[in-house]
Amino acid sequence: MPVAVKTAEPVRLRSAAEPAIRLRGIGKMFDDFRALEGIDLDFPRGELTTLLGPSGCGKTTTLKIVAGLLEATEGEVLVNGQPVTGPGPERAFVFQDFALLPWANVLRNVAFGLELRHVPKEEREEIARRYIAEVGLVGAEHKFPHELSGGMRQRVGLARALAVDAEILLMDEPFASVDEQNRRKFQEDLLSLLAHEKKTVIFVTHSIEEAVYISDQVAVLTRNPGRLSRVVRPEIDRSGHFDELRRSPAYLDAVDEIWHELKSYLDDEERAR
Amino acid sequence: MTIYGYRLPTWLALLIWAALWELIGRLDVIMLIPPLSAVFAAMGNVLFTQSFLEAIGITLEAFGIGMGLALVVGIGVGVAMGRVRVVGDVMGMWINIFESSPITAVVPLLLAVLGFGMQTMVVTVFLFSVWVIALDTQVGVKHASSSLVEMARSFGASRRDLYAKVIFWAALPEILAGVRLGVIRGVRGVVIGQLLIAIVGVGFLFETYSRKFIMPEFWALVLIVFGFAYGLSETIGLVERRVARYASVR
Amino acid sequence: MTDQTTTAATPVRAGFVHTDVMAAALGFFRQVWVMRTLSILFVLGLWEWAGRIPVSPTFPTFTQTMGALFGMMADGSLFTAYGETLKPMIVGVGLCGIFGVAFGLAMGLSRRFEWFTLPVWVISQAAPMAAIIPLITFVYGIGLGAKVVAVVIMAAPIVVLNAYTGIRNVSASLLEMGSSFMATPAQRIFKIVLPAASGLIFAGFRLGLAQGLTGAVLAELLITPTGVGDLITYSRSIADYPAMFASVFSIIVFASVAVTLLQRLETRVFRPDQRRSG
Numbered sequence: 001m002p003v004a005v006k007t008a009e010p011v012r013l014r015s016a017a018e019p020a021i022r023l024r025g026i027g028k029m030f031d032d033f034r035a036l037e038g039i040d041l042d043f044p045r046g047e048l049t050t051l052l053g054p055s056g057c058g059k060t061t062t063l064k065i066v067a068g069l070l071e072a073t074e075g076e077v078l079v080n081g082q083p084v085t086g087p088g089p090e091r092a093f094v095f096q097d098f099a100l101l102p103w104a105n106v107l108r109n110v111a112f113g114l115e116l117r118h119v120p121k122e123e124r125e126e127i128a129r130r131y132i133a134e135v136g137l138v139g140a141e142h143k144f145p146h147e148l149s150g151g152m153r154q155r156v157g158l159a160r161a162l163a164v165d166a167e168i169l170l171m172d173e174p175f176a177s178v179d180e181q182n183r184r185k186f187q188e189d190l191l192s193l194l195a196h197e198k199k200t201v202i203f204v205t206h207s208i209e210e211a212v213y214i215s216d217q218v219a220v221l222t223r224n225p226g227r228l229s230r231v232v233r234p235e236i237d238r239s240g241h242f243d244e245l246r247r248s249p250a251y252l253d254a255v256d257e258i259w260h261e262l263k264s265y266l267d268d269e270e271r272a273r
Numbered sequence: 274m275t276i277y278g279y280r281l282p283t284w285l286a287l288l289i290w291a292a293l294w295e296l297i298g299r300l301d302v303i304m305l306i307p308p309l310s311a312v313f314a315a316m317g318n319v320l321f322t323q324s325f326l327e328a329i330g331i332t333l334e335a336f337g338i339g340m341g342l343a344l345v346v347g348i349g350v351g352v353a354m355g356r357v358r359v360v361g362d363v364m365g366m367w368i369n370i371f372e373s374s375p376i377t378a379v380v381p382l383l384l385a386v387l388g389f390g391m392q393t394m395v396v397t398v399f400l401f402s403v404w405v406i407a408l409d410t411q412v413g414v415k416h417a418s419s420s421l422v423e424m425a426r427s428f429g430a431s432r433r434d435l436y437a438k439v440i441f442w443a444a445l446p447e448i449l450a451g452v453r454l455g456v457i458r459g460v461r462g463v464v465i466g467q468l469l470i471a472i473v474g475v476g477f478l479f480e481t482y483s484r485k486f487i488m489p490e491f492w493a494l495v496l497i498v499f500g501f502a503y504g505l506s507e508t509i510g511l512v513e514r515r516v517a518r519y520a521s522v523r
Numbered sequence: 524m525t526d527q528t529t530t531a532a533t534p535v536r537a538g539f540v541h542t543d544v545m546a547a548a549l550g551f552f553r554q555v556w557v558m559r560t561l562s563i564l565f566v567l568g569l570w571e572w573a574g575r576i577p578v579s580p581t582f583p584t585f586t587q588t589m590g591a592l593f594g595m596m597a598d599g600s601l602f603t604a605y606g607e608t609l610k611p612m613i614v615g616v617g618l619c620g621i622f623g624v625a626f627g628l629a630m631g632l633s634r635r636f637e638w639f640t641l642p643v644w645v646i647s648q649a650a651p652m653a654a655i656i657p658l659i660t661f662v663y664g665i666g667l668g669a670k671v672v673a674v675v676i677m678a679a680p681i682v683v684l685n686a687y688t689g690i691r692n693v694s695a696s697l698l699e700m701g702s703s704f705m706a707t708p709a710q711r712i713f714k715i716v717l718p719a720a721s722g723l724i725f726a727g728f729r730l731g732l733a734q735g736l737t738g739a740v741l742a743e744l745l746i747t748p749t750g751v752g753d754l755i756t757y758s759r760s761i762a763d764y765p766a767m768f769a770s771v772f773s774i775i776v777f778a779s780v781a782v783t784l785l786q787r788l789e790t791r792v793f794r795p796d797q798r799r800s801g
Contacts, residue, residue, distance in 0.1 A: 069702055089706050099700035103718050113704040116714070164704065286639050305661055362555045363562045373730070374778040375737040377653075379773045381755050382742065385581045385764065457649050464630060464651040475654075483657040493659070499650035506649045 018081060020045040020168055020200040021066060025075035028061055034225040035061050039075070041228055042085075047216040048194065052208065052258065054266065058226025059204045060096075060172055066202060067093050067170050079168070089117075092166035096173045098153040101146040107141040110158050113164040126161075131159040132178065134193065144248040152180045158190075162197065169201045175210070187214055188242045208262070212254045213246065221259055222265045229265065232258055292502070307489045312496065315489035319497070325478065332474040335391060336463045339398025343455055347403045348448060351410025352436070355444070372404035378442060380469050394466050394474070399464030402455035409451025413444030449513035453506050460502040548572030575618060585767040588772060591765035602753070603775060607750030610739025611667055612732075612739040619682045619731050622723055627686025628712070633722075637687070644687070647680040656738070656745055665747040673746070678731035685727025690722030722793040729785040736778055 019042040024041040036058040043049045051059035064070040066077055068087040079090060087093075092113070100109045107128055108115070114124035132141060135155040143160060153173055161169055165253055175183045191214055194201065205211055211218045212234045218228040220262045234254030245251055298308025299407055319325050352363040380397055417440050420513020425439045441448075447488045475498060482491035551557060567585050574584025586800075595601040630637040656673050663669035692718050701715050717724075743752020751770055758766035 035610050067703055089701050089705065093700070093703035095696060095700055096697050099694075099696045101697065101715070103721075114700070116706050116710055233746055240616070259582075281638065283638065283642055286642050289590045289639070290643065303662070305658060332791070356578075359558055366559050369783075370775065370779040373733040373782040374775045375733070375740050377737045377744070378740050378751070378755065381759060382768060382771050384765065385759055386579050422593045461653060465653045465741065467654065468741075476734070478653050479657060483661075486661075495559040495654055499646065499652060502651060503646050503649045 006060050009153070018045070019043055020080060020183070022078040022081075022203070023062070023075065024078065026062065026065060026072045026077065027074035028058070028070070028226075029073045036065075036072075036226040039226070039228050041219055043200060043202055044217070045200050046198055048214055049217045050203045050205060050215040051219050051221060051225075052076040052205060052211045053221035053229075054223060054262065055206060056226075057221040057223035059206075059221050061226065062221070063170055063172055063202060063204050067091055069093070086138070089164070091170060092267035093169045093175045094154075094157050094161045094169065094171040096176055097198060098145070098150075098157045100153055100156055100178075103147050105142050105144055106137060106148070106156050110159045110163055113160055117164070127163050128159070130165045131163060132156075134162065135191070136161045138202050151186065163184060167199060169199050170265065171201065171203045173204050173206070175205075183210075189236045191238070191242075199254070208255050209246075210259050212251055212258065218254070218258060218260055222262075224269070229254060230261060232261075275373075300464060305488060308491065312491040312492045315487075316493040316497070319478075319490050321495045327394065328474050328478050331391070331394075332463055332467065335394035335466075335474070336398055336459060338391075339395040339462070340402060340456065340459045342395070343399045343406055343459065344401040346399075347451070347455065348352030348410050351407040351448075351451070354407065354411040354412050355414025356440075364407070365411070368404045368407055371400075372408060376400050377438070377469075378463055380466055382395075383466075389470050389472060393470065394463060397466035398459045398462045401465075402459040404453040404456040405458060406448075409447050409454070410444065413447025413451075414440060416445035421444065432473065449509060449516060453509040453513060456509060457502060457506050460486045460498070460505070464498065577617050581764050582763075583768055585778065587765040588768045591763070592769035592773060595754070595766065597613070597771060601770075602771075604751045604754045605777070606753065608739050608743065611670035611674055611742070611752075612735050614667075615671045615729070615738065616678055616735040617733055618671070619675055619735070620679045620728055622726065623682030623731070624680060624686045624717075625687075625703070626683050627690050627720075627724070628716075630683075631690030632712075637691075640706075642688070642739045644680050645686050648684055652676050653738075653741055656741055659742070660746055669746055670742040670749075673742035674735040674738040677741075678735040681734055682727045682731040685730065686720065686724045689723025689727075690716055692723075693719040699712055722789070725785075725793055729782060729789060733778060736774075740774065 021043040023041045023043075026036055027034070028036040039062060054061050061070060065072045066079075068077075068084055068091070071085055078084075079088065092145065101112065104112070106124060109121075109170050110132055111124040111128035114127060119127075129141065133136060135158055137152060137159065140148065140152065145156070148156070154177070158171075158174065177214050187210060203211075205219050212271060215234065218234065220227045220232065220234045222229065232254060235252060236250045236254070238245065238246060248249055294306070297303075298306055299309065323512045330507040350360075358381050371497065376397075380393075381398060383396055387396065421439055421443055423436050424472060426461065463474070464476060464479075467474040468479060469476070471477055471480050475494065477495055479491065482488075482494060568590075571585040574582055574587065577584075592601070595604075626640075630640060655676060656726065659669045659672050659676075663672050683733055697719060698711065699716055701711050739750075740752050743750050744756065748756050753768055754770040758764070758770065
């Protein structure tokens with residue numbers, strides 16, 4: 001079934017009200033296996049939405065469909081009102097296994113997206129340095145990935161995605177390969193970074209705490225087949241200190257809510273077996 | 274490769290090549306390449322002649338003895354290299370020197386010193402194949418998980434048991450890989466050896482056929498020898514893959 | 524591995540006094556280069572002794588062989604011979620390199636092409652391609668062309684297969700990353716696929732070199748006597764065994780040195796992150 005259906009709607013000016021990304025009836029089959037079914041979801045502009053769910057629920061598949069790295073079998077993806085089927089300059093991806101060029105140093109890796117766009121060397125290195133500083137890797141410009149820790153490598157991946165100045169950031173379990181202590185720090189760093197970079201972010205994780213901690217909106221997915229179960233908006237006041245956030249009632253309530261949602265679903269699954 | 278969802282088997286590709294060969298042969302594009310059907314017909318002439326059976330006998334004998342020696346020496350030295358560092362360092366140097374050198378150049382020496390008989394062929398096969406067998410055995414033994422060795426020792430395994438029951442089996446995938454490569458090189462060795470000796474075995478037949486320009490017979494012999502080498506290496510490969518399955522748990 | 528000798532302190536056995544001198548001596552001998560040099564001296568000594576017995580009237584001593592070798596170096600015959608042999612080898616291996624990478628690229632990029640051509644290469648790698656060398660003369664005569672073909676026949680399978688494996692096994696994650704940043708097909712190939720595969724491509728090249736040298740020597744021994752092959756056959760025909768052994772010795776040394784240098788280059792240049800120990 002063809003994916004991109006050109007709608008007859010006129011091109012609309014980007015308004016704050018219009019979601020940056022809209023999924024309409026997204027479905028995905030892998031041979032005989034149905035991975036996703038009937039996903040209808042809006043990603044509001046400037047917000048961080050998390051796709052959350054147990055393994056196999058299709059959250060990474062959904063993310064890759066949004067990124068244009070996979071084609072949906074049914075439904076369409078609208079980015080700024082326009083249907084898309086492939087990658088685009090307005091979306092940047094951060095990979096779970098970092099996907100850094102092992103033979104290139106940090107500077108070149110961060111500048112890689114720009115290199116592919118034929119940005120002149122001096123200009124792209126200058127931009128790269130700026131984002132290397134922003135993710136806190138100053139001094140590591142000439143190091144190679146094998147000389148870096150997992151956490152540092154992920155920062156390179158993030159800097160690379162930021163460097164292309166895409167308005168939409170897609171992050172696939174970016175902190176999964178990072179140890180627990182650093183993970184919290186990363187979450188905090190990500191939040192402060194996003195505070196002054198106006199981006200729409202789609203985040204994939206299987207950690208409820210992480211999802212509630214950083215998101216404006218959490219989309220809970222269930223599996224077999226992957227469906228949208230519900231969308232939770234943890235209305236958390238983020239003006240306070242990071243540590244206080246994790247003890248605020250709003251945070252704990254949201255975590256509870258989602259946990260019960262998932263638990264009841266997993267119990268159903270268990271009973272059905 | 275798939276067409277309309279049906280996975281095409283690899284041997285089909287070979288069938289297409291066979292058809293191409295037949296076509297090129299019939300079109301008489303080049304004298305050297307007769308139609309494949311003629312080659313198959315010639316196989317009868319090749320396979321059941323006295324000279325062929327004699328040649329095969331000599332070739333297989335040389336190959337068998339040479340490979341046998343290479344296996345015993347190669348695996349033995351390889352194990353020693355893997356377990357004792359000094360042996361590994363010293364022998365490693367020698368083996369690396371010879372493993373990538375053209376042993377072909379040594380064959381005339383062998384001819385001069387050992388003559389034109391079975392000894393030369395056996396030594397040639399041995400010299401072609403022993404290095405890679407030793408090297409891969411060494412790798413396998415080194416990789417044999419040290420925790421397995423410690424475990425066996427903690428249960429009081431004797432040295433013989435340790436080697437026979439733990440180390441050998443743990444190293445088996447790599448040993449088989451080395452044996453497979455060794456077999457390929459061994460066949461190469463026996464063919465090259467006989468090409469240079471030129472009066473016995475399949476080498477002699479190759480020489481004769483090409484000199485007398487009897488192309489169908491020549492290619493029939495090529496198919497037989499190539500088939501033998503490939504068949505043998507694939508059989509070992511099959512065993513290797515099966516063994517590697519349990520080894521992937523490492 | 525507790526079985527391997529280490530440089531740990533030697534245990535004191537009852538009744539035997541270990542002095543510092545002994546400990547130092549043992550430590551010295553445990554060093555790698557010492558043991559290796561000793562083994563070389565041992566083998567050369569063995570060679571010398573075997574030649575003196577003599578094992579066979581055609582078996583020269585080490586010193587006789589070295590004498591012949593230096594003689595050949597002094598009158599330049601060794602170098603002209605190598606020049607002759609290396610010509611088809613360099614051309615042949617060079618051709619294989621370019622052709623091999625291109626072919627491997629085509630196989631890596633097109634499943635159809637891969638399905639069609641892979642069986643041919645896999646069989647060629649297992650088969651004794653040397654058997655075909657005598658045929659070459661019928662098509663290419665006995666000149667440089669024939670010898671280049673011999674080199675190519677021997678080296679091509681390993682070069683192509685290694686290039687193909689390297690290209691086929693480029694990390695899917697890296698390719699996906701390139702896709703996500705909208706790399707064009709050309710950018711994919713030159714900025715991701717080839718650099719990622721370069722290690723295996725170079726390894727194939729190194730192995731192909733060894734095979735190519737075999738092909739060159741074989742061609743010289745079977746087709747037409749030139750270069751080093753001629754040195755060998757000629758000295759044999761005039762029963763100058765020291766010269767014959769010297770020629771073979773020089774080939775072995777040459778090949779080992781060349782391959783070792785390439786190996787060092789390979790580890791240093793290509794992917795130092797994948798440096799294997801030992």
